[in-house]
Amino acid sequence: HQLTQLGATTTITTCDTSNPQQLTTALATIPPQHPLTGIIHTAGTLHDALLTNLTPQHTHTTLQPKTHTAWHLHQLTQHTHLDFFILFSAAGGVLGSAGQANYAAANGYLDALADYRRGAGLPAVSMAWGLWEEVSEMTGGLGEEDLARLRRAGVLPLSSADGLALFDLALGQDRPLVLPVRLDLAAMRARPGARPALLRGLLGAAPSRVVAGSAAVATGGTGDAGEPGATLSLSGIPAAERAYALRELVRTQAALVLGYAAADAIDDERGFLDAGYDSLRAVELRNRLSAATGLRLPSTLVFDHPTPAEVAGRLDELLRERERPDAEALLARLDGVAADLSAVAADDPARERVATRLRALLAGVVGAADGGGGSGAGGERLAGEGDEFGDVSLDEFLDIVDDELRG
Structure with missing residues (x-):
């Protein structure tokens, strides 16, 4: 009605746009005195599920109205002079959206098709929309908790006036993909664990801190x-x-x-x-x-x-x-201690203090490994598969250490 008041004539034709024969018939009804000069593809269907729960039905329901229709429109009009070829995509295909892997894939296809067309010298722009404030058939099922989750993620709804203004602005962009989305950057910065990778440059580096207590x-x-x-x-x-x-x-x-x-x-x-x-x-x-x-x-x-x-x-x-301490890291540190000890002179008094400390450490390690009973058992064996000291007692091992430290 509003278009008619502005002097436009509208014709509504029903067909399955994912069916190339029906779409061909619909395009053939366009009168030659008013030739086709532009296409706006706005179809979309949701069938949400976690990635691990997706079924072929989830995928088919979501992809068909977007990917099939868009491809048929491209093929059937690629030799027609068009002023514009607009695909309504969604920001979830670029930024990610929980539970919508199938929908993201469908929108990613539209984004790629726009780039493909432009590479072939044909007009195309994919508009990856964010949430609109005005309730639609696709968003009518969102409850307040769902909207709150989106707000926490930094996505705010677009008013109709802002959406139309962004639509006009997007038409003037010389690029295959635009994201007309209203973002709450402060909310995104507050959730660095979930910040979209593509927006890190816009959001800045996440502050580094350690939660300690x-x-x-x-x-x-x-x-x-x-x-x-x-x-x-x-x-x-x-x-x-x-x-x-x-x-x-x-x-x-x-x-x-x-x-x-x-x-x-x-x-x-x-x-x-x-x-x-x-x-x-x-x-x-x-x-x-x-x-x-x-x-x-x-x-x-x-x-x-x-x-x-x-x-x-x-x-x-x-x-x-x-x-938990890493055994390999501990061994590497022990290797470093051994290298330092080799540089200490044989008559340096520090060697005796080091020997005393090593005896205490070794006794503690052996005692802990044996449930606390090995630290005072002079005849206890240091057994271990592949251990070159497997047949050496603790006292004998400490004597070896003493001999090494005393040169």
Whole structure:
């Protein structure tokens, strides 16, 4: 009606645009006195699922209206003089969107097709849109929690006026792909663990910090308690305080994912599924905890460990494993000590102090390996597969050390 008031004549024709025969018939109805001069392809269908749960039906439903239709339009009009060939893509294909691997692939195809056409000297631009404020058939199912999750990720809705202005601006860009998206850069900077790789130059480098202690972990606020490269240090934290710190970390991040203001809303013994978690929320929580701890965590974390308390316990196990001394590094350090000792003169008094220290260290290592019973047993054997000192007692070994140190 609005177009008619402006003097335009509109014709609505129904056909399956993914079917080349039906599309050919529809294009043939365009009168020669008003030839085809431009195409705007806006089709899209969602069928969300995690990558590991995608089925051929998920993929077919999402790809067909975008990829098939776009390709048929290209083939059927490539010898027609067009002023524009506009493809409506989505920012998720470039920046990523949880649970929409199939939709991202479909939009990535449109972006590639625009580049292909321009390489062939044909007009094309793919507009990778962000979220619009005005509810559409595709976004009508988004609840307040879904919108809150998008806001936390730094994606804000576009008003219709802003969207149309960006559409006009995009038409004037001499490039195959544009991203008309409204971003909250401050929110993205607050979530460095989830910042899109392509926006790192725009967002700047993530600050480097180490979360070292329960107070830093427990006061996560509305941001993320951690960044890539940061590590959650357990050094010097008593066991009870460490357990509390990890539970508070999990509760804080679990509350943020659900849109709660404080960790108090989360019962650490209540199951995630009972609290309202689905697959997408589970992945978001995994991403937040990975960023906070520096650990590589599976997407099934909250299903394998279904309560915040169990997830905190698993994080404790993994962090302990990460901070366990590396045997190869210790041996390399011992090699360095041996090289330093070779430079000490035989009559240097320091050699005797070093010998005393080495005896104490060796006795402690052997005693720990034998449950504490080996440190005082003079006849105990230093057995070990492939060990050249396997038949030597502790006292004999210490005598060898003494002889070496005394030259």
